[in-house]
Amino acid sequence: MSFATASPTILARGLSKAYRSGSREVPVLRGVDFVAAPGELVAIVGPSGSGKSTLLHILGTLDAADDGEVVLAGQPVAQLRGEALAAFRNKMIGFIFQFHQLLPDFTALENVMMPGRIAGREPRELAREAAALLASVGLADRQEHFPNQLSGGECQRVALCRALVLKPPILLADEPTGNLDPASGETVFRLFLDLQTQHATTAVLVTHNPELARRCARLFVLENGVLRAENTRSETFGTQPPPSSRTASSDGPA
DSSP: OOOOSSSSSSEEEEEEEEETTTTTTEEEEEEEEEEEEEEOOEEEEOOSSSSSHHHHHHHHTTTTOOEEEEEETTGGGGGHHHHHHHHHHHEEEEOOHHHHHHHHSSSSHHHHHHHHTTTTOOOOHHHHHHHHHHHHEEEEEEOOOOOOGGGOOOOOOOOHHHHHTOOOEEEESSTTTTHHHHHHHHHHHHHHHHHHHHOOOOEEEOOOOOHHHSSEEEEEEEETEEEEOOOOEEHHHSOOOOOOOOOOSSOOOO
8 A cells, every 4th residue: 555645644554463262363454554644534344353443443542453553643653651642542533433432420511521521621611612512413402411311313423522522633433323223324424524524534434334435535445354445436336426415414313
């Protein structure tokens, strides 16, 4: 893979990872190279168990490769340890998972504020920014509700706001619509696209959904531990990309 991008937000070289099962070693990643430019939206697809989530966790500093290097926004991750790594992750990376992972004893607003509270942000200013984010995804009247009072789609919208509240340059999404019905998933994904564009965030989306993957700027396929770039989205899925409209739908709750 070419590393011609002058200042990539995400740069990975030669990532290898294996897990042990008894006496057997199971390779998951085999010399993976990956680059994402500032503001780019990239999709990674592949069969179940192909290592997509493992790769995303390594890019997000939640796991470490056995070999290779990861550089995020110019910072070699291997140079960071302990609290310094945790602070870097909190400031630089937003995460969205298949299950929203909201804290059940905190309101929607408090959940969105959580990364800022960890970072030591001034509470009143942080609350204003969190409330504005919730309003931008149609949850202005739900910010004092707890997760068990929200629908699945609403919880994912809260999780999206939480991921973006510190305006991180990197957004990593692991099957963010995989636990939602199609209508709610479409609403959440359109909001994801809108906010990713608005914040000029470099985003990596792991998904099993070809309809979502082909709406990203670039597409990679991970199979048998090897990551390959697809030339076009239509070649992969045999269809043409849909219209580029990124207007969030307001039809029905999600």
